[in-house]
Amino acid sequence: MSKEILITGGHVVTLDDTLGDGLGDALGDVPGGDVRVRDCVITQIGVGLRPGPDTEVVDARGRLVVPGLIDTHRHVWQGAIAGFTPQMTGYGYGPAVLTGISLDHTAADIYAGTLWGAMQALDAGITTIGDWAHALQSADHADANLRGLRESGIRGLFFYGGPGPADDDPNPPHPLDARRMRDEHFPGSGSGSGSGSGNSGTGNSATGTGRLRMGMALRGPCFTSPERNRQDFAFARELGLPISIHVGMAGTADAVTALRRDGLLGPDVNYIHANQLTDEEMDLIAASGGTVTITPSTDMLMQFGTYPATGRALERDIVSGLGVDTVCSAGTDLFSEMRLALAAERSRANAESLARNDLVHEVALHQRDMLRLATLGGAQVLGLADETGSLTPGKQADITIVDLRSPHLDGFGDPVAMLVLGAGPADVETVLVGGEFAKRDGTLVGTHAAKARDLMHETQDRLRAAIR
Numbered sequence: 001m002s003k004e005i006l007i008t009g010g011h012v013v014t015l016d017d018t019l020g021d022g023l024g025d026a027l028g029d030v031p032g033g034d035v036r037v038r039d040c041v042i043t044q045i046g047v048g049l050r051p052g053p054d055t056e057v058v059d060a061r062g063r064l065v066v067p068g069l070i071d072t073h074r075h076v077w078q079g080a081i082a083g084f085t086p087q088m089t090g091y092g093y094g095p096a097v098l099t100g101i102s103l104d105h106t107a108a109d110i111y112a113g114t115l116w117g118a119m120q121a122l123d124a125g126i127t128t129i130g131d132w133a134h135a136l137q138s139a140d141h142a143d144a145n146l147r148g149l150r151e152s153g154i155r156g157l158f159f160y161g162g163p164g165p166a167d168d169d170p171n172p173p174h175p176l177d178a179r180r181m182r183d184e185h186f187p188g189s190g191s192g193s194g195s196g197s198g199n200s201g202t203g204n205s206a207t208g209t210g211r212l213r214m215g216m217a218l219r220g221p222c223f224t225s226p227e228r229n230r231q232d233f234a235f236a237r238e239l240g241l242p243i244s245i246h247v248g249m250a251g252t253a254d255a256v257t258a259l260r261r262d263g264l265l266g267p268d269v270n271y272i273h274a275n276q277l278t279d280e281e282m283d284l285i286a287a288s289g290g291t292v293t294i295t296p297s298t299d300m301l302m303q304f305g306t307y308p309a310t311g312r313a314l315e316r317d318i319v320s321g322l323g324v325d326t327v328c329s330a331g332t333d334l335f336s337e338m339r340l341a342l343a344a345e346r347s348r349a350n351a352e353s354l355a356r357n358d359l360v361h362e363v364a365l366h367q368r369d370m371l372r373l374a375t376l377g378g379a380q381v382l383g384l385a386d387e388t389g390s391l392t393p394g395k396q397a398d399i400t401i402v403d404l405r406s407p408h409l410d411g412f413g414d415p416v417a418m419l420v421l422g423a424g425p426a427d428v429e430t431v432l433v434g435g436e437f438a439k440r441d442g443t444l445v446g447t448h449a450a451k452a453r454d455l456m457h458e459t460q461d462r463l464r465a466a467i468r
């Protein structure tokens with residue numbers, strides 16, 4: 001028997017763009033609106049919708065109902081080591097984390113860290129994530145990472161990273177185990193356009209199976225030789241998997257130029273950070289159809305650059321999304337990233353206008369532009385816009401409900417502005433992924449939520465003993 005949920009009376013912000021005309025929302029906002037969910041899909045959005053006899057009603061009066069948020073870049077395995085390197089730049093983070101505590105993670109720790117890391121995201125209203133899994137010392141670690149992600153119930157892409165830092169070869173090829181992973185766990189992958197097609201498993205949403213797809217987290221030209229980079233790109237494209245690389249942070253010049261030289265640019269490449277790229281390199285990404293992931297916290301806190309790539313990406317119409325990147329040095333939510341992205345972009349614009357003694361009354365970007373990056377933009381980056389990223393009938397029911405009744409959110413103006421200005425994970429009351437509750441009345445729910453905290457603490461105890 002099918003299951004129906006009716007979310008009633010909320011301020012519904014659909015981000016719906018089904019007209020596809022680029023002129024804005026098709027459904028727009030629906031104040032006092034209702035969202036009907038049947039099984040895993042949104043079936044209707046309107047006002048005064050009637051529940052059936054077996055419908056589960058979720059009262060959303062005084063709440064904002066938005067599409068589930070989308071984090072396009074996070075190292076989810078780090079869930080158990082949040083806050084580990086708060087003062088470190090990228091140069092300290094490498095030895096402390098990537099060739100440090102990463103190596104102390106057993107496969108069981110990777111499972112625990114990833115499960116908890118996904119819970120951190122779900123708790124903050126993030127229903128889809130790009131998991132850049134780069135602590136894969138072995139095939140067991142890879143399987144453990146995927147299992148944690150899958151059991152959390154979150155949607156997203158598992159970007160297979162590596163190679164394991166314990167490898168003797170200082171410049172080894174991307175792990176060939178990625179082929180095994182694709183064939184075993186993502187049997188449909190690679191058969192389509194190479195943009196993340198192919199579902200994981202059987203579509204049984206009870207354990208999150210069916211919500212994950214696979215990609216390749218490559219080192220890219222900044223972190224390997226040109227020859228090895230060409231081989232890695234060829235491997236990813238042979239497997240038909242989308243590619244994600246870190247580029248354009250401080251100290252890593254010319255990455256996109258190198259890709260052009262080697263004929264490797266393409267719409268299947270996602271560029272993380274990108275803040276130090278030249279204008280010509282940003283133009284190359286735009287012309288090739290690549291996507292950008294903006295990571296404000298780590299860009300600014302970890303000396304990856306000065307201003308995040310927000311404005312320079314948007315003014316070129318590059319498909320862009322936001323990313324938390326590492327919870328070792330950043331928070332766990334996208335509200336902070338939206339605030340920081342907007343503040344940094346305004347600061348960049350302010351610096352230019354103040355230098356001309358040009359005082360303006362209003363700035364170009366709105367908080368709604370940031371929400372778009374954190375929802376529909378992110379879905380486009382991950383190749384998932386057909387199934388998530390907006391509240392559109394026919395799409396998966398990935399929905400985040402934020403309580404606006406607290407003093408810091410009960411405002412006079414646009415509720416989306418209030419959300420971006422002041423919300424945090426604790427304001428997220430209810431989260432649905434594919435029509436299933438991941439958080440309800442402020443508490444994480446689901447099959448694995450209860451054990452995730454205990455497993456995370458066990459891993460923390462073990463890691464403390466290992467690094468003592």
Ligand SMILES: [Zn+2]
Pocket residue numbers: 073075132246272325326
């Ligand atoms: Zn990263």
